[in-house]
Amino acid sequence: MVQDRTGSAADEAITDLYAAHYVRLVRLATLLQGSEAVAEEVVQDAFVALHRRWRRLREPAAAVAYLRTSVVHGCRSVQRRRGVAARHPEEAPGHAPSAEQVAVGGAAADAVVEALRGLPDRQREALVLRYYGGLSESEIANAMKISSGAVKSHASRGLAGLREAMADWS
Amino acid sequence: MSTPENWPPEEQQLHDAMHRAAERVQPAPDGLARIRRRTAVVPMWRRPVVLGLAGATALAAAVIVGGVILLDGSDDDTPVATETSRSPSGSPSETPTETSAPSSPPGTETAPPAQTLTVPVYYVADSGDGLRLVREFHTVETNSSSVWAAVDEMLKVLPTDPDYTTLWWGGVNVQSAEVTADAITIDLSDPAEDDPSALEHPDLAVQQLVYTATAAAADAGQDGSLPVRITIDGAPAGELFGGADVSEPVVRADPLEVRQLVQLNDPAEGATVPSPVTFSGEAAVFEANVLWELRRDGEVVDSGFTTAETCCEFARFEMELDLEPGTYEIVMSESDPSSGEGRRPMSDSRTFTVE
Known part of the structure; x- marks a missing residue:
């Protein structure tokens, strides 16, 4: 059956993509919405969605972009569902840092992540995709589905918003 | 995954901080197994179009x-x-x-x-x-x-x-x-x-x-x-x-169910316009009141309200402001529909430059 053939091709691809991208995507999703547990769910949803659509992807290279867009969107939905409460989720990324982690700069990282969390979603997305994701402007535009100009404006507004928090620890 | 070396220190610090925070995140080892369990079933996402x-x-x-x-x-x-x-x-x-x-487009006769x-x-x-x-x-x-x-x-x-x-x-x-x-x-x-x-x-x-x-x-x-x-x-x-x-x-x-209830038409995003600046759009808002806030560098520099032609269904609004040259953001919104309860008021915003 056609279903079987494409099914197993999809399975293989998912395995490879999982090995190459899962951890990074979970970390990205954690930075985007705060909760590690939710991040795993969002990323798993993205892989499941990709698997279902595998047959319709025109090129494998589009798969990573698809995963990224799904994750950004999934995190956005989570934030929306949380509403105002999202500004102050209980669970910090990575939970309680160990003493060693704090010693090597964990506290500073926490301050930034805390400040990031206070930013509007789009600004946070633009900054996380750029500085954690290491993506180009056009890749970010694609992931956020906004124009490159809009990416620039969100990133610069986000940076301005973080500046105060960064001044405290730099 | 590029890490431009020419980033200013501020951005470099942001990059480092995010990576440090991210590295503490250790996903559970069973992610692939969980995905497999969900992809093993025959996907139902595109059911055949046979409607009962x-x-x-x-x-x-x-x-x-x-x-x-x-x-x-x-x-x-x-x-x-x-x-x-x-x-x-x-x-x-x-x-x-x-x-x-x-x-x-394919299918056009003589172009x-x-x-x-x-x-x-x-x-x-x-x-x-x-x-x-x-x-x-x-x-x-x-x-x-x-x-x-x-x-x-x-x-x-x-x-x-x-x-x-x-x-x-x-x-x-x-x-x-x-x-x-x-x-x-x-x-x-x-x-x-x-x-x-x-x-x-x-x-x-x-x-x-x-x-x-x-x-x-x-x-x-x-x-x-x-x-x-x-x-x-x-x-x-x-x-x-x-x-x-x-x-x-x-x-x-x-x-009223699907459109954002405040829609700015002019100025367009990123537009450069002469003063006085005309702000126009459509709104379907309570008592036809459209609130506006003018911001510069994130600070509110002026605010007020204007009215749409009629209330409660999409109707046109228009106002004019005299502005000094510079870059501004205008935010136009409905008044809080529930005095703080329920959904946030809807708004539309534009960034524009006065020449």
Whole structure:
């Protein structure tokens, strides 16, 4: 059956993509919405969605972009569902840092992540995709589905918003 | 994964801090197993389009209900046509890029000379009440009809406003757009991959297309109240995005339910304008009150309110402000519909420069 053939091709691809991208995507999703547990769910949803659509992807290279867009969107939905409460989720990324982690700069990282969390979603997305994701402007535009100009404006507004928090620890 | 070495220290620190925070995140080891469990079942996302009788009846009823709503709200579409002609030619002009260049549509007879059209294009924005439809006007070079050009623009060009996004992820082409006596028929190529957000909002994604096509038709002097028939590669589409039924032509949903209740038309995002600056748009707001806030570098420098022509349904508003040269952000919003309870008030914003 056609279903079987494409099914197993999809399975293989998912395995490879999982090995190459899962951890990074979970970390990205954690930075985007705060909760590690939710991040795993969002990323798993993205892989499941990709698997279902595998047959319709025109090129494998589009798969990573698809995963990224799904994750950004999934995190956005989570934030929306949380509403105002999202500004102050209980669970910090990575939970309680160990003493060693704090010693090597964990506290500073926490301050930034805390400040990031206070930013509007789009600004946070633009900054996380750029500085954690290491993506180009056009890749970010694609992931956020906004124009490159809009990416620039969100990133610069986000940076301005973080500046105060960064001044405290730099 | 580039880490430009020429980043200023501030950005370098941000990069380092994010990586440090991220590295503490250690996903559970069973992620792949969890994904496998969910992908092992035969996917049900695209069921064959065999509708049970009950389903078909319910859908027919839905279409009729939609039709009634359309008649009620049909006046709301009129501004779309008039607004476009009023829209300054220089307003939201898109710099043509590789992606926006309309590939010549198959099926056009003798290609008419290219013309410049300003077309209405609907997108979505997170409005405070979930995603809602918003509109931009884009100026395009095309040798096709207004409807074709508008839908093509919607599929290929991302919104100018940074607060807007789209439910169509790309990879879809308009193959034909025809306005006949009973429907506007849009034929699309098979989407390579569904937009993940469309899968969550299938009906709104369809409405994004329906609003764009009907607004463009109205704009071109055609019947903008027609339902829109969507076909994929010439065949009935049946269902889109795993949930939106398009087996029958789809009418516009009630604008009060699907559009953002405050919509700025001018100035366009990023526009450079002379003072006094005219701010205009449409709003469907309580007591016709539209609140505005003018910001500069994030600080509110002025605020006030203006009124739409009528209350509670989409009506035009317009005001003028004398402004010194500089870059500003205007935020126009409805008054808090519930005095602090329930949803956030909807608003629309633009960044613009006064020359």
